[in-house]
Amino acid sequence: MRSPARVIVHVPTGPIPAELAARSPFAGKDICAEAGWELRAGSHRATFDEDVWDVRGLADAPKSMVESVRIWDFTRIVNPRWRLTAKEYLFAAVVPQHEAVLALPDVPRDPLKPQSCYGLVIELVRWLNFLTEQGLESLQDVLQEHCDAWKEVRSYHSRHASQSHRKLQPGSLGHVVTPVKFLGWYSALFTADGYRDGFVPWGKTTVSEVVGKVRSSMTTTPPVPDAVFQPAVAAALYVVETLGPLVADLVHLARSQDENTVASGINKWSAERRQRLLDALDHYAREEIPFPRVEVKYIKRRLAWGWSPQDPLLEVNIRRVLQQSIGAENLPPSLLAQVRPSWEAAVAAAGIEEEYARDAVSVPRADDPQELVAWTAPLSRHDIRDLHAVVLGACRVVVAALSGMRASELVELTADSPLPPTAVAGGTQRFRLGGKLIKGQELGGVDEQWVVLEPAYRAVQLAARLTRAAAGESVFSTSGMDHAYRRLRGWANSPAGQRLGLAHIPTGPVTGRMIRRTIALLLAQRPGGLLAAKIQLKHVSVVTTEGYAARPGGSQGTLLAEMKKAEADHHTELTAAAYRDYHHGRLPAGAGARDLIAAFEHIDKELAETSPGLASVLDSDRRLENLLRQQAKHLHVQAANYCWFRDPSKALCLKLAGTPSADQPLAGMCDSARCPQATHHPCHLPVWQSQAANHKVFLANPRFPKSEKTRLMPELERAQRVVDEIIAANAAGGE
Numbered sequence: 001m002r003s004p005a006r007v008i009v010h011v012p013t014g015p016i017p018a019e020l021a022a023r024s025p026f027a028g029k030d031i032c033a034e035a036g037w038e039l040r041a042g043s044h045r046a047t048f049d050e051d052v053w054d055v056r057g058l059a060d061a062p063k064s065m066v067e068s069v070r071i072w073d074f075t076r077i078v079n080p081r082w083r084l085t086a087k088e089y090l091f092a093a094v095v096p097q098h099e100a101v102l103a104l105p106d107v108p109r110d111p112l113k114p115q116s117c118y119g120l121v122i123e124l125v126r127w128l129n130f131l132t133e134q135g136l137e138s139l140q141d142v143l144q145e146h147c148d149a150w151k152e153v154r155s156y157h158s159r160h161a162s163q164s165h166r167k168l169q170p171g172s173l174g175h176v177v178t179p180v181k182f183l184g185w186y187s188a189l190f191t192a193d194g195y196r197d198g199f200v201p202w203g204k205t206t207v208s209e210v211v212g213k214v215r216s217s218m219t220t221t222p223p224v225p226d227a228v229f230q231p232a233v234a235a236a237l238y239v240v241e242t243l244g245p246l247v248a249d250l251v252h253l254a255r256s257q258d259e260n261t262v263a264s265g266i267n268k269w270s271a272e273r274r275q276r277l278l279d280a281l282d283h284y285a286r287e288e289i290p291f292p293r294v295e296v297k298y299i300k301r302r303l304a305w306g307w308s309p310q311d312p313l314l315e316v317n318i319r320r321v322l323q324q325s326i327g328a329e330n331l332p333p334s335l336l337a338q339v340r341p342s343w344e345a346a347v348a349a350a351g352i353e354e355e356y357a358r359d360a361v362s363v364p365r366a367d368d369p370q371e372l373v374a375w376t377a378p379l380s381r382h383d384i385r386d387l388h389a390v391v392l393g394a395c396r397v398v399v400a401a402l403s404g405m406r407a408s409e410l411v412e413l414t415a416d417s418p419l420p421p422t423a424v425a426g427g428t429q430r431f432r433l434g435g436k437l438i439k440g441q442e443l444g445g446v447d448e449q450w451v452v453l454e455p456a457y458r459a460v461q462l463a464a465r466l467t468r469a470a471a472g473e474s475v476f477s478t479s480g481m482d483h484a485y486r487r488l489r490g491w492a493n494s495p496a497g498q499r500l501g502l503a504h505i506p507t508g509p510v511t512g513r514m515i516r517r518t519i520a521l522l523l524a525q526r527p528g529g530l531l532a533a534k535i536q537l538k539h540v541s542v543v544t545t546e547g548y549a550a551r552p553g554g555s556q557g558t559l560l561a562e563m564k565k566a567e568a569d570h571h572t573e574l575t576a577a578a579y580r581d582y583h584h585g586r587l588p589a590g591a592g593a594r595d596l597i598a599a600f601e602h603i604d605k606e607l608a609e610t611s612p613g614l615a616s617v618l619d620s621d622r623r624l625e626n627l628l629r630q631q632a633k634h635l636h637v638q639a640a641n642y643c644w645f646r647d648p649s650k651a652l653c654l655k656l657a658g659t660p661s662a663d664q665p666l667a668g669m670c671d672s673a674r675c676p677q678a679t680h681h682p683c684h685l686p687v688w689q690s691q692a693a694n695h696k697v698f699l700a701n702p703r704f705p706k707s708e709k710t711r712l713m714p715e716l717e718r719a720q721r722v723v724d725e726i727i728a729a730n731a732a733g734g735e
Helices: 018-023 031-035 080-094 114-133 144-153 170-185 207-211 226-260 271-287 296-304 318-326 333-350 381-403 407-411 454-467 481-492 495-499 512-525 531-535 555-583 593-608 614-632 652-657 682-700 706-734
Strands: 052-054 071-073 362-364 372-374 422-424 428-437 446-452 635-637 642-644
Touching: 018 080, 031 080, 071 114, 080 114, 080 170, 114 144, 114 170, 144 170, 170 207, 226 362, 226 381, 226 454, 226 481, 271 318, 271 333, 381 407, 381 446, 381 454, 381 481, 381 512, 407 428, 428 454, 446 454, 481 495, 512 555, 555 593, 555 614, 555 635, 593 614, 593 642, 682 706
Parallel strands: none
Antiparallel strands: 052 071, 362 372, 422 428, 428 446, 635 642
């Protein structure tokens, strides 16, 4: 989208006129003191009179708020009068309790958070300079046409030419429109210039309406497709748990070499030093130890200096050999020429190879743990840096996928976030991560604890080791999840990842919000919340929602609420599907089938009482949905049956456990073949058929112990009986 033609007539420049600055109601004010923001001791205290507000000393700034966004630069606004207007607007937004702001009737009363100030200043600069480019010298001359033109210009991506045809999402466009509109509400406050009296761009229309943002209670973020989520998380887990410690060891080795090597240039070339170097070269040749290969960038540099592409030493890491043999960084060309014949002969005998991981240990393949392969081919320094980034990205994916943390919460994880594990019943441990909840909280956030799976706990520990983060320092950068995921996906799909048996990860976007949405849906739709089965956590059998609800009302409580809503919707869909099956003659089976059929008959009776007619059609649809929702409230989805938990006194699992007054069924003690509240449906037939087939295989094995056969025979009979009942119920219903 092209910008309107620039028609600049006169551009006012220079500093803000002193007489105007002195008249401002905020002149001389300490910004942080007025806003109630605490600063670290000795930090610069920005005042309103400055044209660059430097608040880098904020004591409670979230870690996601990097230093560059704590500097708010108004000097880029060309018109000095409008520079004062922009400063007054921002000050009023962050200090709405100031008496001059309280006199304004329509302005927001919630203070603007410092995280939002940088973006607001950027948009103010762009808007006001756009008006300057259009030839305006006073905001009094701003018309609705200018606002509409600016909205149209900024409706398209401008960062990359390849995306210039793509429109911004309404949420992003809202950040553009907000300062344009809000300047109208603050006009009476401005000292130097403001919109004409009564003019507010787009009138009483809200920003959401201006940009076309539809507010809905429904979550619009799509989940990650299962074809992408499963291999991506499986790859991340494999990288973190199998390769992570090995990569961390290599990173530590490379760092130690840099820190512990004391070397310098050759100040004095003695016979003794020359002999030490020749002895080292002879050792390489005699033991057939390949010389370390130099990185590609240095090869290119040597070629640029005039080295021959056929030079035997072109790819040799001369610096590393010198460091290890004579403690030098380099050799002058004249001295190198003296030892070149011996060096070339040694290279011909020993060869050249990447320096690290030459004797890589073997690890189980991801697709076949019985097969062991070397975890990597020999690596260069550049390869180690790449793997360092890949493992950090995998750590981020694992923590996000197993906890549901937002991006702002991931950045708050520090080296001391892994809290000491606590013992729980059954001899297991509970793992917790300490962090901060940022979204929706006051500046600085609130302390939060996450109960997580052990792989997520270890991923944070590994990230701290890789980054060498000290106590209180972040283990993850502020870069987005999409960047970390692209790193992981690129490596998993490369020959290095495929050699280890990692599944190919299809293309497709993966963001932190999408991962969080996926977790909520997985916990809602998998029987008992079997997230472990979904991502192949082979050492964990069942993962329930218990671990995701450590603090009711906290961030995990929000995730749990989203999961509960998705679960309720899913259960309603399953109930509706069972109701449709009932109407098509596909009847439920099991001890609870009679009660479920009676419930469906009651629904039919309720609907039949509705008087016929066109006007009652929609009402009947709503009544049917409400009736099905009421029935769905009692549904608990199991892997091989539906449990309609209407009456705890009838629940077989509670009787067996001796807890008849419990308000939830016990999935681990479910015996759906005998429970009067359990039903079997056509969707469960493959599960029972598979169980019966597996039992037959074991019973047919002559080496299977007789005692086990005696125990297994009733299990086979039960499974076969359920299979026959499901088939018979469908056949009877279809007659």
